[in-house]
Amino acid sequence: MLEREDFHCPYCGERISALLDLSAGDQQYIEDCSVCCRPMVFQLHTDGDSWDLQVQREDD
Template identity: 55%
Template sequence: MAGLEEHAASCPYCGEPITLLLDMSQGSHDYVEDCQVCCRPINVSVTIDGDGSVSVTLQDENSAL
């Protein structure tokens, strides 16, 4: 589960496809990353289940994680 992993997603603001580079060594975590297209801040929530399944949720800055 350690290391970096790419994750394809869409920006919640502009809808454009973006690629996130997730640090899997941190386990489940939340952070803010700017969209590579429109530069607006995206709240990113990474959840790793006990079986190693990864779930990534993206929300705009006005939505609570």
């Protein structure tokens, strides 16, 4: 089950889109911003139906 979510990079503020895999349960992972290349920490909490995504700077 995939969902697309738009968010703003916590470093440069650019709007970015992420594809989230809700079938894998709660996740935490790091991806580089496609604009400024800085590392963003993604925290995805899901029960398979509803979900919450938080994106923050790696140094927070």
